[in-house]
Amino acid sequence: MALSVGFATVLSACSQSATSNQQTQPAPQPSAETSPAPEQAAKPAQVLRANNFSEPTNLNPNAATDIYSNNVLLQVFEGLTRINKEDKPENAIAQDIKVSDDLTTYTFTLRDAKWSNGDPVTANDFDYAWRWVLNSKNGSEYAYMLYYIKNAEKVFKGELPADQLGVKVIDDKTLEVKLENPTPFFLELTAFSTYYPVHSKTAKANPDWYKNAGADFISDGPFKLADWKHKDKIVLEKNENYWDAQSVKLDKIELNMINDTNTELSMFEGGELDMAGAPVSSIPFDAMTALKDKGVLHIKPKAATYWYEFNVDKKPFNNKKIRxxxxxxxxxxxxxxxxxxxxxxxxxxxxxxxxxxxxxxxxFKDNDVETAKKLLAEGMKEEGYASIDKMPAITLSYNTDDAQAKIAQAVQDMWSKNLGVSVKLENQEWNVYYDAIRQGNYQVARMGWTGDFNDPINFLEIFKTKGGNNHTNWENKQYMDLLNKSATVQDPAQRKAVLQDAEKIFIDDMPVLPFYFRGSIYTQSEKLKDVVISGMGNAQYKWAYFE
Known part of the structure; x- marks a missing residue:
């Protein structure tokens, strides 16, 4: 007997613009006899002004990898499921979900949802999008996120034909998905952008549909893309064709691209923005104490780790002991x-x-300078470096941002003091910087990871193989085998032990240098309500409104 999974869904939306969200100034106070009734009072503008910090690198949900893109995509697209206010998956485009007794077959029945142009959202739109991800020629860095589907990895690698993929369109409203193994977090995956549908008719006709606002940018979420001034501003408007449009309270969202946190905070304090900080930006370190003292700084734990990545193909970081x-x-x-x-x-x-x-x-032990010196000496000997000055010059890269600069400067000083090495600092604007990282044009670089779903495999599988989101060029067969084994272990405690063994291998080889576990830190207008910052650090403006 199949298990039916039904989630109650309560959805709403947000928006913003350059106009102020302050109430209209009242006229001079009339006499008691002529006072207006409460219902005649001006209502606050339902327009949200926030900061996206940087230009999105890709607004094709099936290809996006960075937070600046996903912050937009989360508002304009919707998958079979959505993560709700309690950080749990609930039905979204899927009205009903049935799961087989062996937990490997999911049957999704779609509701009567529409695209922003009025066309119906169909099972074929999901099927087309997922197959696009699994076509290696398209270069989707998140293709591995679909490997939980039967034969997906083999299809991506060309080991099986595409018709062997475990996805079947039964009819316009029914999608059947077979998995490799029972996957307890699969309904969280279907809420992630790589699993979003695309308007297949448009995508087939125009491969560049996602590069600009216009008639071809068609989405199925609570908002639609109204304007995109590249490197300046994105404007979203309420999607009147969204299946749950009655729950959307905001009319507009204006996402600026201000890549200076001090300017962002200044604009917030001056009433030009309604939020500052999370999800995609940060609060200037120098302002933290004052905002805490005012009681307006919000800090929420999230599944996120800040780290530096080593390019293990670039000397001297090809050596494990030096890393x-x-x-x-x-x-x-x-x-x-x-x-x-x-x-x-x-x-x-x-x-x-x-x-x-x-x-x-x-x-491992933090600030273990004596061990660090010993390992550096051993690594230098293995590589034939007679002295520190014989090692290749070292460059630490980071994206242009005051916060990143301060951390990099502190690290530069620590490496100089503790190891005696000279380190050059290099920074670039995010899109240029990230492209260099993906091309492998770095030695050691600032990166990090915020969870896409609530399971440790999400952090570990990044480094399972070279390519995709693994920019380090590191690969380890024993590590890979343990991750594969974890997919077949059904006992939660045993699975956790397998994953922890894999993490120990990873940390011992040190392809990344972990720094700290992050939280979501932000401040917002006291009139702004129900912006939901998830445990993964995402912001959903769907429920937001001004009172």
């Missing part, structure tokens, strides 16, 4: 106490404590 030395020579406690000041936890692991509570203690 370890640079990792051990960091005083994380000092950084979170004196620089970031946002309640971060020092990290000597990559999976956040929200998933592995034990990782609050970590997998």
């Amino acid at each position: 370890q030395a640079f990792a051990y020579a960091i005083d994380r406690k000092s950084i979170v106490q004196n620089i970031t000041q946002g309640g971060e936890l020092p990290a000597t692991a990559i999976v956040p404590p929200t998933m592995f509570p034990e990782n609050e203690q970590g997998l």
